[in-house]
Amino acid sequence: xxxxxxxxxxxxxxxxxxxxxxxxxxxxxxxxxxxxxxxxxxxxxxxxxxxxxxxxxxxxxxxxxxxxxxxxxxxxxxxxxxxxxxxxxxxxxxxxxxxxxxxxxxxxxxxx
Amino acid sequence: xxxxxxxxxxxxxxxxxxxxxxxxxxxxxxxxxxxxxxxxxxxxxxxxxxxxxxxxxxxxxxxxxxxxxxxxxxxxxxxxxxxxxxxxxxxxxxxxxxxxxxxxxxxxxxxxx
Numbered sequence: 001x002x003x004x005x006x007x008x009x010x011x012x013x014x015x016x017x018x019x020x021x022x023x024x025x026x027x028x029x030x031x032x033x034x035x036x037x038x039x040x041x042x043x044x045x046x047x048x049x050x051x052x053x054x055x056x057x058x059x060x061x062x063x064x065x066x067x068x069x070x071x072x073x074x075x076x077x078x079x080x081x082x083x084x085x086x087x088x089x090x091x092x093x094x095x096x097x098x099x100x101x102x103x104x105x106x107x108x109x110x111x112x
Numbered sequence: 113x114x115x116x117x118x119x120x121x122x123x124x125x126x127x128x129x130x131x132x133x134x135x136x137x138x139x140x141x142x143x144x145x146x147x148x149x150x151x152x153x154x155x156x157x158x159x160x161x162x163x164x165x166x167x168x169x170x171x172x173x174x175x176x177x178x179x180x181x182x183x184x185x186x187x188x189x190x191x192x193x194x195x196x197x198x199x200x201x202x203x204x205x206x207x208x209x210x211x212x213x214x215x216x217x218x219x220x221x222x223x224x225x
Binding site: 032034042043044045046049087093094097098099100101102103104105 | 116143145147154155156157160162167168170202204206209210211212213214215216217218219
């Protein structure tokens with residue numbers, strides 16, 4: 001699976017949009033971009049995933065650049081409960097397995 | 113419906129002992145994966161099971177083993193515990209191996225003294 005690069009930490013004001021970048025310049029054509037987050041002392045939580053089109057769900061939006069070498073996770077109105085470590089993961093989705101390769105992630109601190 | 117459950121939540125062992133951790137996936141989920149999380153190495157994949165068969169294995173020594181039962185419940189075992197095995201052990205389940213969303217349990221915090 002391709003390697004990802006994320007800033008180690010970011011701050012965001014409560015109520016504002018949080019934009020978390022991820023670089024995956026070596027992504028292959030059949031690799032998807034996934035985002036998970038881990039709130040302190042809990043297991044990781046799935047947020048969203050995409051292949052090449054932008055995606056939106058009730059939690060967040062995922063913007064993938066046209067060349068697919070980078071993406072941005074957007075939390076439109078960050079709350080204090082969104083304080084967590086956010087992981088960007090790229091992986092092939094096939095019947096070979098479900099392994100996730102986690103990097104260091106971005107520690108997002110939402111401040112009042 | 114109930115989420116992924118892991119037992120026990122906390123465990124203290126001494127070096128040389130062995131430990132067994134249990135994971136009950138969400139009802140209907142047949143794929144179970146295990147991860148180790150430490151401050152130094154982060155989240156690392158241990159192994160994945162589907163239909164009682166190990167599908168993938170991470171880069172861990174043979175002291176780490178696991179199995180899956182016919183009801184999809186899974187156990188992992190660590191023998192001859194070392195201090196470095198102190199970690200949060202997380203279990204994740206999904207419907208099938210290629211399913212997009214994996215659901216993680218709260219983890220078992222293992223401390224080796």
